Amino acid sequence: MKAFDFYPTARVVFGEGTLAQLGKLSEELDGSRILFVTDPGIVSAGLADRAIAVLQRASLDFFVFDSVGENPTTAHIAAGVAFAKARGNIDLIVGMGGGSAMDCAKGINFILTNNGQMEDYWGMGRATKPMLPSIGIPTTAGTGSEAQSYALISDAKTHVKMACGDLKARFRSVILDPSLTESVPENVAAAAGIDAIAHAIESYVCTRRNAVSMMFAQKAWQLLSSSFESVLKDASDNEARSKMLLGAHFAGAAIENAMLGAAHACANPLTAHFGITHGVAVARGN
Ligand SMILES: [Fe+2]
Missing domain, CATH: 3.40.50.1970 (Rossmann fold)
Incomplete structure (x- = not known):
């Protein structure tokens, strides 16, 4: 291991x-x-x-x-x-x-x-x-x-x-x-949510993955993938927003204990050189 x-x-x-x-x-x-x-x-x-x-x-x-x-x-x-x-x-x-x-x-x-x-x-x-x-x-x-x-x-x-x-x-x-x-505009919530989902996936497959990062990434994916669509359809869905916020946090913890991968590697230059919003650039990188 x-x-x-x-x-x-x-x-x-x-x-x-x-x-x-x-x-x-x-x-x-x-x-x-x-x-x-x-x-x-x-x-x-x-x-x-x-x-x-x-x-x-x-x-x-x-x-x-x-x-x-x-x-x-x-x-x-x-x-x-x-x-x-x-x-x-x-x-x-x-x-x-x-x-x-x-x-x-x-x-x-x-x-x-x-x-x-x-x-x-x-x-x-x-x-x-x-x-x-x-x-x-x-x-x-x-x-x-x-x-x-x-x-x-x-x-x-x-x-x-x-x-x-x-x-x-x-x-x-x-x-x-x-x-x-709750008051986050839909386009911002969409870009941020894609970013969090990418964190979970990339940290789970990157070469520096380990038992701790994978534990966080797995739980993050579970929370994010089950609530992303719901939160975009209805921002007043408290349960879905709670899952997204905790999922994004766990995905952040997964990165802290591992690293990211190809989508972020492609996205970061798009943001640096063309000012594209990070989550949108990550979505394109995917
Ligand atoms: Fe990111």
């Missing part, structure tokens, strides 16, 4: 309404001055306000950085770091949104705590100093970034996508609240 090093470090809280636990989870990580990283779409959908209301009820200080774009670049990271430094003494980072917002939160964490440039952390385990604890809150069932220690950040000038990973960058707590995915 193939050797593996399974190193789970995240607390995962799953269920309808679990966003209400954000204050408690922040306090448990000793967060009192929180950098809240999200994107404008999450703000206009009212989801950021729901999270902020929870932080306000817990009387925690927070600062909202919402200048995250699709496929975050080194420019987004630099803007986030400058924003955080101007507020001072940030002790917890919350990333809420799709993969872009969560990856941006991880990227900011690298530079805020370890200085330098994103390319200094291209690869695995290059951050030498401690990083801030962080909480990931996905609002689409797709990337599974909340289960991963990598942030995918593009160079703002060359568009080269850098996978910067470190176990310290992984979210310490994850909130999987299916109520957050």
